[in-house]
Amino acid sequence: MMWRRLPPSRMLVMFEAVIQCGGVTRAATTMNVSQPSVTQTIRQLEEHIGVPLFDRTVRPLRLTEAGRLLHEATYSGFNNIISAIDEMSWLKGSSVRPCTVAAPVGFATYWLMPRLAHFSAQYPDYPVNVLTTQEGAPLLSPRVDIAIRFGSGPWTDGQSDNLFDERIRPVCSPALARKSTDNNIPFDNVTLIHVEFNDSRWTSWDEYLQMTQRPKRGIRNSLHFTNYVQAAQAALDGRGLMLGWRSITYDMEREGRLVPMYGDAVAAKDSFVLVRKFDSRNKSVELLAGWLIEKAKCY
Template sequence: MAKNLPPLRLLSVFEAVLRTGGVRAAAQELNVTQPAISQALRQLEDHVGARLLDRRTRPAARTQAGEILEAAVVDGLGRIADAVEQIRGLEAAGHAVTIACSVGVATYWLMPRLARFSALQPHVAVNVMTTPQGAPRLTPSIDLAIRYGLGQWGDGLVELLFPERVAPVCSPAFLSRLMDEAGGDPIRLDRAPLIHVRAEDPTWLGWPAFLKQRGLPEPISPGRQFTNYVQATQAALDGQGVMLGWQSITGGLMREGRLVAATSDQVVPREGFYLVSAFGAGEREAARLLKDWLLGEG
C-alpha cells in the first residue's frame, strides 16, 4: 500500500495551495519559489494519474479528482498533526498535574497556595478543575481531588488534608451595625440577616444544623440564599449578612480583617477536607510533588 502513496512533501504542497488560495501564497508560506510549487503539483498529478487543478480558472479550481484527494489530505494531515501533539504531550504530561475541588476551596484555599508551589516548582504545570460544590470523581484526566466528608471513598488514596471549624462571620461594618441594634445586649443570630449556601451535599453544615447543635433558636427570617460559597462570601464581605465561615475558606479573610467573628459560637464537624489521589498518581513526578506539598500545607 505504501508504494501507491505519493511523497508527503507533495501532499503538503497540494494542501498549502488549496488552503492559501494559490501558488504564490503557498510559495510564500513554504518559503520556496513559485516554480518549485508548480513542479511539485505536476509531480503529484503524474503520481495519481489525473489532473487535480483546472488551471484555466483564476484561482485554479479543483477537479473532481482534486476534490477527492483534498478530502483525504486534509483529514490525513490533520490526524498526523493531532498525533504529533499527543506524542509531545506524553513528555509534557510528566510535568503537569490536574487537581479538582469546589470553586470555594479553589478560590480561597488552593489558589493562594499554588502561587507558592509554582515558585518552588516552576517546571510543574498545575491544572485546576472546579465544581460549584464538592469535587468530581477521579478520572484518567484528574490526578488529585480535594473533597469534604468522612474520607470514605474508594476511588483513590484518601488522606486527611485538614479538619474544619465553622463559626458565624460577617464584615466589621456589619458587626458594628448588629451591635448598635442590640443596644449592648449579646447579638442574636436568630434575629440577624443570615446568608445561606444551598448545598447538595447533606453533610455540608448549614444554618439549621449549626443553630440546632449550638442550642440556638431558629432564625426569624429566611435570609439570603446563594448557590455556592464564593457568592455567599462576597455577600458577607459586602455587609449583606452573617454567613457560616469555614476556617479553611474564610480564615485568610479573617486574618486580613475583612471578616470578623459575629459571635463566639462555633462547631467542629466530624467531616474534614481530604486529598484523594488517583491510584498510581504518586508514580508521576508532578502529581507526587503537588500531593506532598499540599499535605504539608494542610
C-alpha cells in the same frame, strides 16, 4: 491468547457510542454512519457475547445487567487507553505533564488557589490545572489526578491523606459587626446568608443553630446563594452573617476582612481529604500532593 476472546473493537466502540449518545439515532450521527449500521453492529456484539445488552421493551433503551457489566469494563478500558496515550504524548517532549486537581469551588477559590501561587513560584516547571466542582467529593478520572474531597470516606479509588478537619462559625464584615454592637442588634434581626446545597455534608444554618442549642430562625432577613464564593462576597460587602468555614474564610478572618460574630465555633462532621491515583507515573502529582499535605499541617 486473551485477545481472541474479545469482540472486534469496532463493536465495543459502537456500544459505548450508543450509551454515551443516549440512543441509536444520535450515535449514528456522531459516528457518521447509518442508523441500521449501528443497530446491526450492536446485534453482532450481542451474538458474539451470547446475551442481550439492551432492554428493547422500553424507551429510551436501557442496559440489561449484562450490558451494565460490559459498560463498566469498556468505559474503564477506554479511559485507561486515553490516559496512556496522554502519558505517551508527554514522553515525546522534555516538558513535565501538568497535574490536574479537582476541588469544591469554595475550597479551590479561597484555600487552594492562594497556595498554588506559592507552589508555582517554588516549582515553576511543574504546571497545575484546577477543575472546580459543585459537589463535595469530586471523582478521579483520566483527566483528574488529585481530588480534594470533603467527607468521611472511606474512598478506595486512590490513596487518601487527611488535609485538615473543618470548623464552622458565624462571620461578617467588621463594619456590620460594629453596627450590630453599637446598636445592640439582636441575632434574630440580623440577615443570614444561606448557601443552598443538596449535599448534606455542608452544614446549614438550621443545623448550626441546632448544634449550638439555639432556636431555629424563620425565613425572614435572609439571603440565598448557590455557592460559597457568592456568599463570601455578600459577607465581605456587609450584607449579612454567613457560616464561615475554615477552608473558605480562614484567610479573610486572619486578614481582618471578616470577623467572628454571634456564635461559637463548632466542629464539622467531615474533613477535607486529598485523594490521588494509586501508582501515579506523573511526577507533578506526587510533588504537589506532598506539598499540599505539608502546607495543611501548618493550617
